Amino acid sequence: METLVSSPTPESLRMAGEILRSGGLVAFPTETVYGLGACAMNASAVRGIFEAKGRPGDNPLIVHVCDPSQLDLFCTPMPSLFPLMDRFWPGPLTLLMPRRPALPDIVTAGLDTVAVRMPAHPAALEMLREAGVPVAAPSANRSGRPSPTKAAHVLEDMEGRVPLILDGGDCQVGLESTVLDLCHGRPTILRPGGITREMLEPLLGTVDLAGSILRPLGDHEVARSPGMRYRHYAPRGLVTLVEGDESQVLEAMKRLYRRDEAEGRRVLLLCFEEHIPDLAGFAHCSLGSGRHPEETARVLFDRLREADTMQMDRIYSEVTPVQGLGLAVMNRLGRAASFRTLSAREVLGET
Numbered sequence: 001m002e003t004l005v006s007s008p009t010p011e012s013l014r015m016a017g018e019i020l021r022s023g024g025l026v027a028f029p030t031e032t033v034y035g036l037g038a039c040a041m042n043a044s045a046v047r048g049i050f051e052a053k054g055r056p057g058d059n060p061l062i063v064h065v066c067d068p069s070q071l072d073l074f075c076t077p078m079p080s081l082f083p084l085m086d087r088f089w090p091g092p093l094t095l096l097m098p099r100r101p102a103l104p105d106i107v108t109a110g111l112d113t114v115a116v117r118m119p120a121h122p123a124a125l126e127m128l129r130e131a132g133v134p135v136a137a138p139s140a141n142r143s144g145r146p147s148p149t150k151a152a153h154v155l156e157d158m159e160g161r162v163p164l165i166l167d168g169g170d171c172q173v174g175l176e177s178t179v180l181d182l183c184h185g186r187p188t189i190l191r192p193g194g195i196t197r198e199m200l201e202p203l204l205g206t207v208d209l210a211g212s213i214l215r216p217l218g219d220h221e222v223a224r225s226p227g228m229r230y231r232h233y234a235p236r237g238l239v240t241l242v243e244g245d246e247s248q249v250l251e252a253m254k255r256l257y258r259r260d261e262a263e264g265r266r267v268l269l270l271c272f273e274e275h276i277p278d279l280a281g282f283a284h285c286s287l288g289s290g291r292h293p294e295e296t297a298r299v300l301f302d303r304l305r306e307a308d309t310m311q312m313d314r315i316y317s318e319v320t321p322v323q324g325l326g327l328a329v330m331n332r333l334g335r336a337a338s339f340r341t342l343s344a345r346e347v348l349g350e351t
């Protein structure tokens with residue numbers, strides 16, 4: 001299959017709408033990451049998403065709408081969701097809602113809730129309007145790869161697997177949406193994202209965090225969000241986080257670098273912009289300013305992909321406080337590292 005990459009023009013958006021209505025796939029930009037869409041009401045179209053991504057069938061998809069009036073077709077939102085939709089849609093907030101039987105099982109992997117969001121990217125909204133149907137879309141990466149935040153990332157993973165990629169430029173948020181569950185007891189964030197806990201609590205009171213956000217899921221623990229079970233966001237090289245005093249972290253990372261390099265490994269340091277001047281002679285990438293987690297969020301997946309392109313064997317990364325968007329950043333970095341963390345003090349003390 002030939003893959004066409006086009007900026008969102010009236011023609012390409014109309015073509016996207018036609019492809020979606022006729023059961024095909026379209027990759028499209030959102031404000032979070034690029035999505036791989038298919039008509040949510042068409043089971044065989046949705047099957048195509050799982051095939052193109054190589055995604056396990058028990059991991060449910062998010063349904064995208066361009067207007068809350070589309071919800072009635074496939075779900076029955078509880079009244080407690082309306083203030084959230086008013087306040088945060090369109091935007092990076094995905095809400096679980098009780099599903100209707102008309103929605104094919106494959107979308108929800110058999111669950112009785114469906115995850116829904118209204119994206120804020122103008123091209124996504126225009127494409128959804130052209131399609132006229134709700135669109136099921138996971139991130140447009142091959143399963144296990146970091147989510148795509150540029151059309152070039154989508155092409156890397158999906159060339160030949162999808163007829164059309166709409167190129168809407170770099171994604172503004174850079175991490176996937178917040179997934180919020182109001183269907184099962186206390187409000188719980190299943191996946192942190194652009195709409196932070198701090199933004200939700202004034203409307204909801206205390207918001208819980210799913211257990212596996214900052215640590216691995218235990219052997220006998222049930223994931224509230226099936227996606228949390230899978231190794232994710234991971235480049236091929238081994239990622240390790242280095243935490244501790246700012247003054248020690250950089251020294252520790254350099255020591256680890258030299259040790260691995262001496263063993264013949266290719267090593268990359270992921271560091272905040274403020275520390276880049278101290279890294280002459282070390283292969284490194286910037287995570288943006290350590291004072292602005294939104295900068296780190298925007299570039300993180302690109303940096304993890306770059307580590308692959310550069311064929312790095314070992315990647316060491318600084319960490320950021322888990323406040324605001326920092327929580328989502330640390331969730332993705334943590335999962336990329338399988339939560340492997342070293343203390344700078346111990347690294348410096350041990351050799």
Ligand code: TXA
Nearest residue numbers: 032034035060061113114115138139176177225226227
């Ligand atoms: O920002 C985003 O959310 C992007 C863009 C394209 O909208 N989409 C995205 O989709 O990240 P995906 O499939 O990569 O992640 C969906 C997450 C998974 O962790 C999945 O397990 C969870 O949402 N999820 C979907 N339906 C669910 C449900 N009914 N209950 C619990 N978790 C659900």
Ligand code: MG
Nearest residue numbers: 138139147176
């Ligand atoms: Mg994904």
